[in-house]
Amino acid sequence: xxxxxxxRGDRGPHRMVFxxxxxxxxxxxxMLLFLLATGLTLMLGVMRIVxxxxxxxxxxxxxxxxxxxxxxxxxxxxxxxGFLAIGILGMVIYKTILExxxxxxALAQVLITFGMLLIISxxxxxxxxxxxxxxxxxxxxEGVIHLGEIVFxxxxxxxxxxxxxxxxxxxxxxxxxxxxAIVRAGVDDxxxxxxxxxxxxxxxxxxxSLGALLAGFAGVVGGPFVGLSVGLDMEILLLAIVVVIIxxxxxxxxxxxGALLIGLVDSFGKSLLPELxxxxxxxxxxxxxxxxxxxxxxxx
Amino acid sequence: MEAPLEALVVExxxxxxxxxxxxxxxxxxxxxxxxxxxxxxxxxxxxxxFQILSGMxxxxxxxxxxxxxxxxxxxxxxxxxxxxxxxxxITNLFLKLTVLDNLLLAMEAxxxxxxxxxxxxxxxxxxxxxxxxxxxxxxxxxxxxxxxRSLSYGEQRQLEIILTxxxxxxxxxxxxxxxxxxxxxxxxxxSIIRSFPRDYxxxxxxHDMDVTFEIAEKVLVLHFGRVLAFGSPEEVKGNSQVQExxxxxxxxxx
Amino acid sequence: MKNSMQFLGMAILAAFLxxxxxxLPSFYTGLxxxxxxxxxxxxxxxxxxxxxxLPSLGHAAFLGxxxxxxxxxxVKVFKGCCFGVELVSGIFSAAVVAALLGLIVLRSREVYxxxxxxxxxxxxxxxxxxxxxxxxxxxxLPGISRPHFxxxxxxxxxxxxxxxxxxxxxSIAAILMYLVVHSSFGHTLLGIRESETRMQSLGYNxxxxxxxxxxxxxxxxxxxxVLLAYYNGFVSPTELHLVTSAEGLIMVILGGAGTLIxxxxxxxxxxxxxxxxSCYTEHWMIILGAIxxxxxxxxxxxxxxxxxxxxxxxxxxxxxx
Numbered sequence: 001x002x003x004x005x006x007x008r009g010d011r012g013p014h015r016m017v018f019x020x021x022x023x024x025x026x027x028x029x030x031m032l033l034f035l036l037a038t039g040l041t042l043m044l045g046v047m048r049i050v051x052x053x054x055x056x057x058x059x060x061x062x063x064x065x066x067x068x069x070x071x072x073x074x075x076x077x078x079x080x081x082g083f084l085a086i087g088i089l090g091m092v093i094y095k096t097i098l099e100x101x102x103x104x105x106a107l108a109q110v111l112i113t114f115g116m117l118l119i120i121s122x123x124x125x126x127x128x129x130x131x132x133x134x135x136x137x138x139x140x141x142e143g144v145i146h147l148g149e150i151v152f153x154x155x156x157x158x159x160x161x162x163x164x165x166x167x168x169x170x171x172x173x174x175x176x177x178x179x180x181a182i183v184r185a186g187v188d189d190x191x192x193x194x195x196x197x198x199x200x201x202x203x204x205x206x207x208x209s210l211g212a213l214l215a216g217f218a219g220v221v222g223g224p225f226v227g228l229s230v231g232l233d234m235e236i237l238l239l240a241i242v243v244v245i246i247x248x249x250x251x252x253x254x255x256x257x258g259a260l261l262i263g264l265v266d267s268f269g270k271s272l273l274p275e276l277x278x279x280x281x282x283x284x285x286x287x288x289x290x291x292x293x294x295x296x297x298x299x300x
Numbered sequence: 301m302e303a304p305l306e307a308l309v310v311e312x313x314x315x316x317x318x319x320x321x322x323x324x325x326x327x328x329x330x331x332x333x334x335x336x337x338x339x340x341x342x343x344x345x346x347x348x349x350f351q352i353l354s355g356m357x358x359x360x361x362x363x364x365x366x367x368x369x370x371x372x373x374x375x376x377x378x379x380x381x382x383x384x385x386x387x388x389x390i391t392n393l394f395l396k397l398t399v400l401d402n403l404l405l406a407m408e409a410x411x412x413x414x415x416x417x418x419x420x421x422x423x424x425x426x427x428x429x430x431x432x433x434x435x436x437x438x439x440x441x442x443x444x445x446x447x448x449r450s451l452s453y454g455e456q457r458q459l460e461i462i463l464t465x466x467x468x469x470x471x472x473x474x475x476x477x478x479x480x481x482x483x484x485x486x487x488x489x490x491s492i493i494r495s496f497p498r499d500y501x502x503x504x505x506x507h508d509m510d511v512t513f514e515i516a517e518k519v520l521v522l523h524f525g526r527v528l529a530f531g532s533p534e535e536v537k538g539n540s541q542v543q544e545x546x547x548x549x550x551x552x553x554x
Numbered sequence: 555m556k557n558s559m560q561f562l563g564m565a566i567l568a569a570f571l572x573x574x575x576x577x578l579p580s581f582y583t584g585l586x587x588x589x590x591x592x593x594x595x596x597x598x599x600x601x602x603x604x605x606x607x608l609p610s611l612g613h614a615a616f617l618g619x620x621x622x623x624x625x626x627x628x629v630k631v632f633k634g635c636c637f638g639v640e641l642v643s644g645i646f647s648a649a650v651v652a653a654l655l656g657l658i659v660l661r662s663r664e665v666y667x668x669x670x671x672x673x674x675x676x677x678x679x680x681x682x683x684x685x686x687x688x689x690x691x692x693x694x695l696p697g698i699s700r701p702h703f704x705x706x707x708x709x710x711x712x713x714x715x716x717x718x719x720x721x722x723x724x725s726i727a728a729i730l731m732y733l734v735v736h737s738s739f740g741h742t743l744l745g746i747r748e749s750e751t752r753m754q755s756l757g758y759n760x761x762x763x764x765x766x767x768x769x770x771x772x773x774x775x776x777x778x779x780v781l782l783a784y785y786n787g788f789v790s791p792t793e794l795h796l797v798t799s800a801e802g803l804i805m806v807i808l809g810g811a812g813t814l815i816x817x818x819x820x821x822x823x824x825x826x827x828x829x830x831x832s833c834y835t836e837h838w839m840i841i842l843g844a845i846x847x848x849x850x851x852x853x854x855x856x857x858x859x860x861x862x863x864x865x866x867x868x869x870x871x872x873x874x875x
Binding site for chain 1: 795850854
Binding site for chain 3: 354355356375376377380381385386388392393394395396397401404405406408409410413414415416417418419420421422424463467
């Protein structure tokens with residue numbers, strides 16, 4: 001996973017540029033993590049489903065987007081393809097496996113979804129090979145912007161904007177819609193929600209598919225920036241999990257704050273202490289847990 | 301001559317859950333050996349009170365003193381070691397383990413055996429013979445190898461009391477001990493509880509008014525988390541507020 | 555009847571394990587060594603998962619840490635094997651990791667616990683992966699030499715001798731774990747698994763019991779890490795990876811959680827399948843993933859229990875009336 005920031009730098013007169021560039025890189029990466037963490041935290045906090053294949057959804061979505069982009073030379077079709085394909089995959093997986101009785105317990109889900117992770121990981125390597133790939137940026141978003149001394153790619157700016165838009169969409173969904181109200185109430189209480197006449201199974205399926213869809217979308221959107229390679233599924237799953245742990249299970253705000261935090265820590269960590277950058281993320285997680293064991297916005 | 305130390309003193313105990321006031325400024329005292337019944341409609345805060353007294357839930361404010369010690373911030377297991385024992389309204393036994401295992405676990409709780417990594421359970425002869433006595437006395441010896449979930453509900457309730465008694469606690473919190481029992485079984489329980497020696501202090505929550513008034517020497521009435529009345533059974537029964545809100549309607553056995 | 559059956563079964567198994575190298579080609583002996591090493595790993599995880607009810611996806615942290623400590627001491631410090639020091643350091647380092655991790659982690663609920671443990675072991679993986687100077691980075695640390703006991707003329711470079719070395723430690727570990735699990739301490743773990751709140755109200759310091767179990771399990775996992783380092787002759791970050799933790803977990807579930815011997819059987823099955831399948835296809839990960847899924851769907855109680863249930867059913871057939 002490479003995050004080469006332009007203008008990364010030596011200290012002294014360029015320190016300001018360096019800091020701002022890292023901050024922006026951190027926010028960009030944070031947005032990507034947010035897309036992933038949202039699905040995960042909804043699945044965990046609301047549906048009590050542990051989905052270790054979430055990183056695999058990201059990777060598979062990215063690879064599918066890559067293939068579509070290669071054939072059609074159209075980035076937006078790639079995005080559409082990525083998120084639809086994974087959204088549908090998620091729906092199918094949920095209905096056929098995760099909704100069943102044997103998948104009730106957390107441990108069962110862990111093993112089942114980890115099995116899926118292995119299967120998808122191997123399939124990806126089989127189909128797309130072991131060499132790292134990158135999705136070409138859409139021509140519309142190529143190029144760089146100059147803000148004073150700071151230089152950074154348009155594409156990353158676009159990613160931030162997409163992230164903000166999706167944040168607003170999710171906020172609207174959770175606060176303003178009927179389905180969002182159910183999500184907030186917690187879909188656990190089946191009796192109660194059944195009494196209100198809403199098809200709870202449908203809601204759960206939708207939430208799971210939404211999570212998967214966001215992951216697949218993130219895979220394509222992150223393609224030009226983070227690339228696609230073997231092992232990325234686990235790496236990004238790990239980061240998404242740390243985000244959820246820090247932010248608190250089930251909290252979208254927690255996912256946002258956690259994602260931005262981890263994005264920034266990762267960005268600064270990688271450029272200042274490359275050998276121990278993972279350690280800085282670990283340290284962040286431990287500090288948060290020491291202060292609030294259920295995460296910043298967690299409720300238990 | 302010193303006045304005997306109270307077994308339990310509760311001062312201005314309050315608990316909020318989010319916006320909900322589960323308990324508000326609850327205060328009362330219990331003398332050693334006394335039998336106190338806590339009554340009140342559903343949602344009055346009775347189980348919350350027990351949760352806080354046993355240490356499972358922290359109070360929002362207030363103080364608890366047990367046997368003269370301020371236990372407000374104590375962890376649950378420390379309170380148990382001090383002498384507070386509890387039975388649960390919903391059966392909370394070790395369902396997959398046998399009757400004997402359940403009893404042994406209750407008995408091992410206070411010694412050093414629980415930290416012994418290498419000595420087999422079966423080698424504790426003294427513990428096993430004690431357990432044998434207890435089970436034989438209560439007639440459960442021949443059920444000792446049966447997993448608890450296979451016992452009848454009444455037998456499970458009986459086992460709960462046996463476990464609590466085997467631990468030599470001095471302050472017992474009995475949460476709906478007769479819940480779900482038939483009238484004869486309930487009467488059996490009442491006589492067991494009435495036969496507890498005087499070194500046990502008993503706090504009892506029970507919906508059955510007959511059971512309650514047969515055992516209680518003092519009654520605490522909770523309503524919406526507040527103390528509505530506290531006194532002897534006669535005083536409480538005679539309290540017009542209590543009659544209005546809680547008792548007068550269907551129970552005429554005063 | 556039951557006890558003598560078990561005793562007979564154990565005796566047959568022991569004889570089998572001792573005699574096998576004399577009957578099979580050395581490839582299988584080597585594989586059996588690996589199986590015994592992972593059997594220790596899986597059994598140690600069973601103490602947490604099956605007996606205490608603490609599922610963990612980070613158990614590789616202990617195996618890997620011990621393996622790396624052995625690697626670093628062997629390759630960088632002693633430039634050869636100093637077995638006593640390496641063994642003790644390996645196990646001790648695993649215990650230290652558990653002691654530190656346990657302080658942070660054991661207050662959390664089930665799902666959180668699972669994820670935090672997973673994240674923690676992957677963090678260690680990340681550190682090992684990047685740390686070139688000490689740990690060799692993603693290349694790992696090659697060149698670990700096996701112990702050499704001049705007094706008994708035991709040359710562990712040979713597969714068969716190394717197998718008996720592993721068998722010795724496996725036997726010791728298995729006996730110790732058996733004792734722990736059947737001790738009064740082990741008894742309390744069962745109670746914790748069944749109902750933590752009940753244990754608390756009975757007066758047990760549940761957190762402390764879990765903490766001790768955590769460290770004890772980690773120490774046995776550390777032992778398996780030490781042996782693995784000698785077996786492979788190198789250490790790589792894979793030993794700390796989620797994949798290793800997950801394999802351990804599936805070995806426990808497949809074999810039968812809470813039985814101790816089940817996970818050992820599970821280790822055998824998983825490693826045999828991995829080895830067998832990888833001869834025919836390079837896509838053995840798909841098969842492994844499918845095994846994970848099917849185990850949960852069809853045999854969640856584990857093979858050992860399934861086997862015992864079948865024995866019960868067939869008992870009337872061969873028991874003399």
